[in-house]
Amino acid sequence: MNAVLHMDEPALDAPLSVRGVAHAYEGRNALRGVDLDLPRGSVLGLIGRNGAGKSTLIRAMLGLLEPLAGEALVFGEPALRLSDAAKARIAYVPQQPEALAWLTATQMFDYLSRFYPNWDERFVERTMQRWELPTNRVMAKLSPGERQRVDLVRALASQPDLLVLDEPAAALDPVARRDLLREVALRAGEAGATVLFSTHIVSDLERAASEIAFLHDGQLLLHCGLDETKERYARLWLPAGQSAAAPPHALSRHRHDDGSLSVVVERAVDGSWPEAARLPGARVDALGLEDLFVEIAE
Numbered sequence: 001m002n003a004v005l006h007m008d009e010p011a012l013d014a015p016l017s018v019r020g021v022a023h024a025y026e027g028r029n030a031l032r033g034v035d036l037d038l039p040r041g042s043v044l045g046l047i048g049r050n051g052a053g054k055s056t057l058i059r060a061m062l063g064l065l066e067p068l069a070g071e072a073l074v075f076g077e078p079a080l081r082l083s084d085a086a087k088a089r090i091a092y093v094p095q096q097p098e099a100l101a102w103l104t105a106t107q108m109f110d111y112l113s114r115f116y117p118n119w120d121e122r123f124v125e126r127t128m129q130r131w132e133l134p135t136n137r138v139m140a141k142l143s144p145g146e147r148q149r150v151d152l153v154r155a156l157a158s159q160p161d162l163l164v165l166d167e168p169a170a171a172l173d174p175v176a177r178r179d180l181l182r183e184v185a186l187r188a189g190e191a192g193a194t195v196l197f198s199t200h201i202v203s204d205l206e207r208a209a210s211e212i213a214f215l216h217d218g219q220l221l222l223h224c225g226l227d228e229t230k231e232r233y234a235r236l237w238l239p240a241g242q243s244a245a246a247p248p249h250a251l252s253r254h255r256h257d258d259g260s261l262s263v264v265v266e267r268a269v270d271g272s273w274p275e276a277a278r279l280p281g282a283r284v285d286a287l288g289l290e291d292l293f294v295e296i297a298e
């Protein structure tokens with residue numbers, strides 16, 4: 001497997017930027033040197049299987065976890081020492097929100113609205129009603145899905161410049177999920193917010209993301225525009241006698257019972273496929289997003 005990205009200096013004006021971020025828990029690697037920039041106004045879908053390292057990367061990017069190696073910047077500031085001004089521009093929704101659980105949603109909104117100059121009270125009222133969320137029950141007594149949606153309302157109401165959602169769809173039913181992703185795309189489009197959301201659901205990416213990043217076993221294997229993936233990656237089939245010619249840096253390789261080999265390959269800068277694609281009997285097949293992820297995650 002090869003890391004596709006080649007980056008040098010951190011992008012100082014990027015809302016989020018990490019270089020060489022590595023982390024381990026109890027000696028087990030969770031992140032193995034990740035480089036990633038989020039350009040302003042982008043909606044980045046971070047996809048990966050369970051345990052790929054998505055939450056760890058998000059927490060390191062926001063300075064909520066000190067990585068063993070590497071550097072994370074938020075709006076150009078070191079993530080571990082963010083100014084209050086930078087913090088006020090960020091909204092983060094963790095996978096399982098727990099903060100302020102002894103308050104009702106109304107009490108939490110009243111409290112938080114004082115800290116955010118752009119707090120959108122009308123959005124809160126409208127969305128709490130539309131999502132049929134209880135406003136006067138303490139949040140500890142809400143279902144995980146309700147609790148997560150209240151937290152999403154909280155995050156969106158602050159009208160952040162940077163919105164980070166860790167598996168926002170995990171506890172949502174399909175209607176709420178579609179609603180949320182529409183809202184996220186709208187925010188980025190109209191307000192110019194930058195969004196990062198993690199998921200393991202490919203259709204969520206297709207609905208909302210402008211860019212995708214694929215994390216596998218703590219490594220970023222791919223980062224590109226959503227529409228670009230179909231053009232840029234394909235499955236190369238090589239018949240049994242030709243499999244030795246497979247490019248060494250393919251994103252995945254599967255040997256089949258008949259001795260043939262399939263690998264996921266990337267176009268070169270000049271648009272060409274690897275040389276092996278021109279061998280007799282070789283075939284290049286287009287890959288949908290779902291197939292691409294299944295191929296490289298296996």
Ligand SMILES: Nc1ncnc2c1ncn2[C@@H]1O[C@H](COP(=O)(O)OP(=O)(O)OP(=O)(O)O)[C@@H](O)[C@H]1O
Nearest residue numbers: 025026030048049050051052053054055056057200
């Ligand atoms: N606090 C922790 N202590 C020990 N190991 C941890 C801890 N948090 C995460 N891990 C391990 O680190 C790896 C990456 O976990 P992480 O939660 O970042 O993955 P993820 O991609 O967000 O997974 P999921 O999609 O299941 O939420 C996993 O193997 C996980 O078991």
